[in-house]
Amino acid sequence: MLEIAKEAASVAGAFLKERFLEQLVPDEELHNDVKLPEDKESERRIIEIIHGHFPTHTIFSEEVGMVSRDEEYLWIVDPLDGTNNYFIGYPYFSVSIALQHRGELVLGVVYNPVAGQMFWAEKGKGAYLNGKRISVNKRTDKARAVGTYIRGRNSITKEQELTFTNPFVMETKRVLRNVGPALDWCLLANGWIEYIVMQRSGIMDVAAGIVIAEEAGATITDWQGVPYQHEAFESEHMRSLVASNGLLHETIRVMIHE
Structure with missing residues (x-):
């Protein structure tokens, strides 16, 4: 399941990176938010990959809401986290995918396609950036x-x-x-x-x-x-x-x- 999450994040991230420097046209621009068609297309690609491998799993995603199926597994998807940054050409955004199993978070993937940073973790197995194990620092000041x-x-x-x-x-x-x-x-x-x-x-x-x-x-x-x-x-x-x-x-x- 971790590998599928990474695949979905990679595919969606590649699309977002390709569109990133374009003059984007929003579907809707609000006071504190913006709605982009790129959000929906990233989401479509992620859902297609997850349901292609796990058709019985439930997915909650920002644009479509809850796609309810078997609730033992619930994928929590933000297809474009940092939409406002993306819209103004600021390269601080990501694809975020988490998996909840029977109410417990068991894995997470966060991918910044511009920086080429793929973060991931499985519960009890450590956290990684592009395959290298990572940890918090020891600063005390x-x-x-x-x-x-x-x-x-x-x-x-x-x-x-x-x-x-x-x-x-x-x-x-x-x-x-x-x-x-x-x-x-x-x-x-x-x-x-x-x-x-x-x-x-x-x-x-x-x-x-x-x-x-x-x-x-x-x-x-x-x-x-x-x-x-x-x-x-x-x-x-x-x-x-x-x-x-x-x-x-x-x-x-x-x-x-x-």
Whole structure:
């Protein structure tokens, strides 16, 4: 199943890369989002490959929603995570594919076709980037820590976002707002950054990244410090999480003020 997920991500990613530098015409452009035909075509190719090998599996994908079949296996697909970045020619986007088996996340694949970065992990088997095993870093100095901030669409105002992120801007080296959350978790997994703060965001965008980060040794909790437990996927379920290299976890967590 991991190999099929990687194949689907590769095929969809190749299509997205081919279209990337074109002047894209959106189906719909909203205040905080954009809908592109490339989203739908990437999704079509992924579903075709997964159902070609596993016709009885259920798939949830961003554009078509739930394609319900046997619910023992549920594929959670974001065919273009970072659509706004893709639309403006900013090469921070990915194809994200996760698999849930009987309510438990068991594998994740995140592919950035422009950078040629294929991240993947299976539960209990470690995390990898292009075949090389990866792990979180060991940085302990808050002042040198780099993190990312993830928030759900329309979940808080921009004014609330500025107030919330101010401590991280002031007290750590840098906090990024990449608007491509699947890849953010992979940055943590590969030791490129030290922390992630996620506020009221859907699990669909980050399910694959969470598997990869966990297998790379990341510590993931809710804002109160309770260890992360995956709950059976629901498309509207929003979560607020903090993740880190472990050594900085409590330092970062106590900086969170709702």
